[in-house]
């Protein structure tokens with residue numbers, strides 16, 4: 001099992017992983033962190049859903065519903081709608097983190113302008129920032145197309161464009177923009193991850209989850 005397969009399994013149900021998935025999480029730091037986040041989110045959802053309803057409310061509702069077939073149907077519809085809203089929120093919450101989504105919007109709407117507007121950038125600066133943040137720049141994965149700095153999400157981002165075997169990818173090193181746990185978004189045909197780094201975070205935006213997973217792993221493993 002690879003990292004991507006593990007993530008898919010975790011998204012389906014982090015509490016019911018098979019032995020192969022558990023073995024992968026055991027030996028892969030990145031996936032172990034991902035699984036821990038998912039389990040924490042799951043526990044948070046459980047807590048949110050187990051808020052007790054006022055005493056007797058359910059019985060009163062059921063009593064009225066029993067007396068009136070139209071009400072029974074209405075309660076069923078309302079319950080179905082609540083479930084749908086709950087499920088929708090969960091999926092959005094899991095997938096579309098605001099900062100990760102901002103990364104996707106940056107690539108779609110602002111990246112080309114940022115490249116045109118950028119000041120000439122010193123590769124040594126980028127290398128130094130990467131070392132400070134504990135990030136291994138994934139040069140082995142592809143061709144470096146661009147490095148520069150630009151404003152992003154209230155900080156000065158180190159902007160890197162890579163061409164990998166799986167397509168184009170953008171990295172935004174965000175010193176000072178701390179992130180407690182890994183976050184992700186999927187939108188506009190792109191996928192993004194924001195991963196915590198020393199004293200900041202790094203956003204990776206790519207057009208395939210394969211490319212994203214490869215880059216994310218090599219950033220942390222060298």
Ligand SMILES: [Zn+2]
Nearest residue numbers: 002003028031
């Ligand atoms: Zn893994």
